[in-house]
Amino acid sequence: MRMPDFGDRGRHAARHTDAVNRRRGVAAIGAATAAVTLAAVTQLSGVASAGSIAASTQFYVYPSSSVMKWDAANPGDSREPAIAAQIAAQPQGIWFSNYSPSTVQSDASTITTAAAAAGKTPVLVMYNIPNRDCGGASAGGAPDTTSYKTYIQSFANGLGAHPVIVILEPDSLALQTCLSAAQASDRDAALAFAGQAIHTADPSAKVYMDAGHSNWNSASAQAAALNAASVKTSADGIFSNVSNFMATSDEVNYDKQVLSALGNPSNLHIVVDTSRNGNGPASGDPWCDPSGRALGQTPTANTGDSQVDAYLWVKPPGESDGCADAAGTFDPALAYALITNGPSHSASPTPSASASPSPSASPSKSPSSSPSASASPSASPSHSPSSSPSASASSGGCHVTYAVQSEWAGGFTAAVTITSAKAVNGWTVTYHYGGDQKVTSAWGATASQSGANVTLTNVSYDASIAAGATLTGVGMQGTWTSSDAAPSSFTLNGVACN
Template identity: 80%
Template sequence: MRVPDLFDRRGASARPDPARRRRGAVAVGASAVAMLTLAAVTQLTGVAAAGSIASGTQFYVYPNSAVMKWDAANPGDSREPAIASQIASQPQGIWFANYNPSTVQSDASAITSAAAAAGKTPVLVMYNIPNRDCGGASTGGAPDTASYKSYVQSFANGLGTHQVIVILEPDSLALQTCLSSSQAADRDAALAFAGQAIHAADPAAKVYMDAGHSSWNSPSAQAAALNAASVKTSADGIFSNVSNFMNTSDEVNYDKQVLSALGNPSNLHIVVDTSRNGNGPAPGNPWCDPSGRALGQPPTANTGDPAVDAYLWVKPPGESDGCADAAGTFDPALAYALIVNGPTRSSSPTPSATSASPSASPSNSPSASASPSQSPSQSPSSSPSASVGSGPCHVTYANSSTWPGGFTASVTINNTGTAPINGWTVTFRYNGDQKVTNAWGATASQSGATVTLTNVSYDGSIAPGGTLTGVGMQGTWTSSNAAPSNFTLNGAACS
């Protein structure tokens, strides 16, 4: 049975807040699926827990995910063994982010039937609420509440009677700043309807509602939002930390405070997204592809805490937040960094001296941060600077997104010489008042207006004629975001 491609290409850039977001899947060939099937299931064992999900539950790995496609297409990449064994083999969220009312029932049925045949439980992420992302980077979803309810009913009808976990509308309750009181009431009613419709159609389904994360709203405020959406009668629990990096212990403590503010209803439990929180949040809590992050607790229902039903990888690791690449793109450099940044790892390749990071295949699920702060522009600006020197030096800097007070930018390095570059340092000078706050694919330092970028372990080599992408930064500005100049590569002027 072919598992359908569920996701659109609606991408997102960023928000300067510790909020987050999205991921997805693209199709792989039948031979690749067959090759990966045996690795596509995580075996989880344990004794029954007091929560809503038995601790021995085995989660389903979606064979059409972006990491599966990359893995099948890049068997010779030195990072492939680590990515295959530590990311592709793990079950991850399957996002219903494309509003396709005519196919959603069959899409859901295909996945739940395939998972049931394998004896596994899929994690499905419903992401189509009207006014999604408050019109920001991941704007979209159903056009109105009536359409949403019809869409959800079709989705529910496709679940069959199989056990599934439904992560219901990330950000829908943590982010409502754009809604009027009547719109908020409509959303609350829509979410209550969704939980009830899913339970009515599939009594084995477990539904979890949005609790944001521990650095966003207060427990009492989040509990009030959940209560307004009838969480006690429409859901089996709450979820937090989707696509963010907060420590698991902080999330569990926060979620328990939310449940306490709800009166500790016995039917509600907790799930936490642990996909990228192995090193906790980056300094300052940047959410958009921050460097230094690591894989977190692998997905399991054997949590050892009766209040916590599962630790899940809701956000697929290695898919960009919209800074390193277009949002939702699977980037092997990001994926590999999550592995090597962890405290322990196996199957750790050493990239060949002449290989550059391969270009990533775009994922089809949107990615966005949700936060109370202003969303940056999703449309890339034109490249503010492209400098080419007389020697083997070609460095291009381009704004990826800008918003009042902030920006993201990418740096591309072309080796136009005849010898490989083994280790690189790029410097340039900002002509505005920009300050770099975060970088990926490089370590960054800034002295006055001068920025220095130095390769990290996995992208220091560029073959002759090769091009290195996946390097970039996020920053702030006050009065001017003027184009930089004075580029050098390993000390050689590029202007």
């Protein structure tokens, strides 16, 4: 199975056609699971079954996930025990976001066969719909509907007669603003075909269609989109909150409203992505690697609610949305923050400060790289990446760079790197914006702002910088109105770096 060239499924600059309704994010390649057995589910070929999945169902841990590879390669990292126990040991979605028609059948077969041998159910995320992401930062997928149907049929043929959960095309129904009426109709037909093809090829499969999330479209509008895609006859239910941070209770309430608007069909149930929603959404609902988030409910089919089939980690925790790192990159700093920000963090080992907590991006032979949250504005970026503001400041004692990673009309994400000639234990970086930028969230640091002056202060895991080492994994998301000119006047612990 191959890792796709997914430079930017972080959807960091072009995915919010409606910036108010669509702060979301999609997620991820990878996986990891707990253990135990599974009760197989039966279905009529091509038609969704009426029963929810058994509460005893256990989900498959994918041994080639990015977190598993990082864990194996970093046994001496002080964060490794916590990440191994609280993230790598949990089941996560395995994303098929690389359009690879020649290998998709064997890729699917390899996973489902291994999962069945272990008595587990894999969670596969199909993400290859034509016009994916409305041509934004996560553009890609099949070139046309005919190709997509062929691709889906091959995927279905690879499932075998094994229990499997298929999360079918995140954003495909919540985001259709770029499509003409004819294109939307073609997409609806393709999704209906996909559900039927999967059920026919594998009667034990469960298929769930896109419901967006509770802060996106209205329940009635989302129900209408689902109905147009024949959800009642092509799927077993709906999914929501993929790669987002909305509270589980809000998602369940919203999803039930969607089902009610569909007439409460008895064969449709709910799946919620709880991978990173332990603290709910960040203030202002930033979508891209926001700070302060925490792991949510661990994956389970024992939900205690007859309408809710499962809480799943569709987005693998610790994989970047595209701001802290390239989209889909496993970043141990992000992963560890999700652990320490949660209520059980006191039981987690405290990492010793490392010289450089830069993300580890171990290569993977997974069916896809990890798509991530996208919040792109409808307007195209005002600057091309080559003209995006950036700055670099250095002196004999320190070197600071600030580089915009993505930019659009009214918003941006940026990364900061820090190099110090002397060893540092605890750091503060200040700089002065040349425009009217406002920082709304940060990662790898806490941020405060007074006018054009910004102060970044280390967080617990990246306080130390070894002499001559470079600290990465620090960045921010923000807004601007009339000017986004590059910053200047960098200091490190009060010492000018220019």
